[in-house]
Amino acid sequence: MTKLMLYPLEVDYKVVGGRPRFYIFGRTQKGEQICLIDETFRPYFYILINHANFDSFVKKIKSIKARRRDREFGVVDVEIVRKKYKGAEQKAIKVYTKLPKDIDALVDKIKDLPDVAEILETDILLIRRYLIENHITPWVLSEADGEEINIGLSIKTYRVSSISQNSTDVYENPKILAFDIETYNPTGKEFDMSKNPILMISFYSDGFKKVITHKRIKTDKEYITFVDGEMELLEQAKKVIQDFQPDILAGYYSDNFDLPYLMYRAKKYRIDFDIGLDKSEPMVRSGSETSIKIRGISHVDLYKVFIGIMERRLNLTSYSLDSVSEALLGEHKDVVDIENLWTSWNNENDEELEKFAVYNLKDSELTYRLCLEAKDVLQELVRMVGVPMFNSARMAFSQLVEWYLIRRSADFDEIVPNKPNHKELVERMTADSIKGGFVFTPEPGVYENLAVLDFRSLYPSIIVTHNLSPSTLNCKCCKYSPKYVPGQDKNWFCSKKDGFIPKVIRDILDRRTRIKDMIWDKKEDESGVLHSRELVLKTLANAFYGYLSFFLSRWYSRECASAVTAYGRKYITEVINWSSSEGFELVYSDTDSVFLILHDKEVSDIIKFRDKVNDFLPGLIELEYEGHYNKALFVPTKDGTGAKKKYALMDSRKHITVKGFEFIRRNIPKIAREVQFEIIRLILRDEKDKIKDFLDKMINRVEDHKIPKDKLIISTQLSKKIEDYEMIMPHVAVAKRMIEQGQDVSEGDIIDYVICKGEGKLKDKARVPTECDSSEYDAEYYINNQIIPAVDGLLSLVNMDPARFNYDGKDQEKLDKFI
DNA sequence: CGAGCCCGGGG
């Protein structure tokens, strides 16, 4: 037996020889990659019964036999355990099985037995259960006694009978390898893996740069290496990954592009792309979102991280590699004409191809550096939620909360509630929606000199302060002195005993406070990790309210969720009333924030006001000063009232923050996006006098057919087969026409079209860009249906009547009037 | 009006 110390990173399991076999992939303190094999763990679930005669019930359970395929099986073992469920302590029957799949078959036989009250925890994913049961947090130093075995893995493997964790030592410096591919793409639109080869692949890490390509070019860049053809490129790429032995393989959009592409091309050449540490190929897990798992290596798709867990902090209008790099690193991608890569490749243009190779490497470098930015967040997430990084990096907030709660359930001896059954789902979905936060609709307009105050983590603070939990709802012990939820006269929450949910949220918030104190104590340059950790805790805490009201939640509670918002409305309206009595003018408020005009007051006055308010707020509830803005604009909706969550702010450094406007969508023509942003800019920069002129010229240019076609193109993907469409939309109509013309159009293609002059619906007027020239586009459509809707709200803010733009294509006078 | 469909990222 060898004593093994390792940081477990990824965990997998397979059924081998009729039992679950766990693979714990990790790294030793000396930096060696190893794998522990544990075959001792047994799946289990719980039964609650209506009476106290456990002996006879257990006997019955033990005699049950089920059958699947040719195998007959029963329960493996039974224990009676003390547990808490829905706030009450009780004895539960813990039933062990041999295989996870046995559970369903056995439950089928048990569920209709007399006296069965509930059957619980039948669907806890086994890997997660294994980690929770053994108190293993991934990335934290663990130990085991093991015996070296060889089952064909590419790394040292040990059989263990248990694994434990007595340390808080975290694996600090994972080996990260970033990669990126460039492909041949003559259409510039759809990415056809079956036709177009990979031209180059780049890798980047600390002190490691490599580009592999299969066209020899003159270059003095020593990191560019050449191979004979795509097949060898794939083999070399595989070798780079295997030799490097990364803990994290990082890509950008690699779940949906780079890895599927590599795998497809490898298959074409019959190469085993077996980069998994057990020599398996990456596994495609397709659901609503595709993801690709590599056994033993944490494949992280940073795009998923930035649109997921880090989205709130970034709040960008686009999540392209370029935009995110700019926001987080202050750096852009190399500027190249990527549409010309295929021609440069065909023409064997050394100089251009070298640029593309450099560009390719730069993408990997940015990806690598973004991964470093995200690393601390991901590590903290893994530590909090206890789920390996591959999964943590892709989970929706609701899942993160759920897995955090499942993990904490074990600490508090709580049994995890079931997912909703069909009946409960229908109830949840058909119920009236829960009354939300308080919203003060802004009067559309442009404002100056605003301060923004918001409640720090309002909802989690409310849950903790008022002890809102399913188990504390309408408790017996407070029945005669209930503190009713504001505006409700039947629901109260216990003021004596802490509920499970408030307890776990309090832990998160306490941990956050400790980290904030550490940040305070430390020098600025050391606190990057702490900021990331603090961000994760805040994000996780804030996700609980949504989880309580999420229809698929295990801890769903309409009563709790509506109490959260009721308290929220109470506090925000109190702040609003108080602020107006102090002479601040409310412009906008949504749930937990207020936008106030300072008028003759100073920023210092708003800070004093905040402090006064905080003296009165109970528990953890706290108001914060968010910032000051020189200008803000709020646009109207169609009915003329202010739109919620759609505004733009400009700070003293003229930096513009935009919320709720949509800029980056391929089905909005460029012309509309460009005009919209320019108007926002002109308004906030106080250059309103230029708006008329700008729009005037723009509309004239549209009208005179001077807009280049590429700014008018609307692109829409054909997401299914033509014949499967029930509804004929413009892109479907165009696709049909293309087929009639003998073009090859298939599922998945991006259909470009321009709306041209003509009769009928949009679908009748949509044309392939090449079949119409600039004189034919429907200027009226582009003005009325694209440009005006994008700007009309904005225009009304500067007293320009959008109606005056309603150019109908015949009445030239209307347009002249505008001029 | 409701239902159906598409967007994001990647070359």
Place this chain on the structure above:
DNA sequence: GTGTACGGGCTCG
């Protein structure tokens, strides 16, 4: 991950 999962906007029918 051996289940179920986005949210908002536009167009057709």
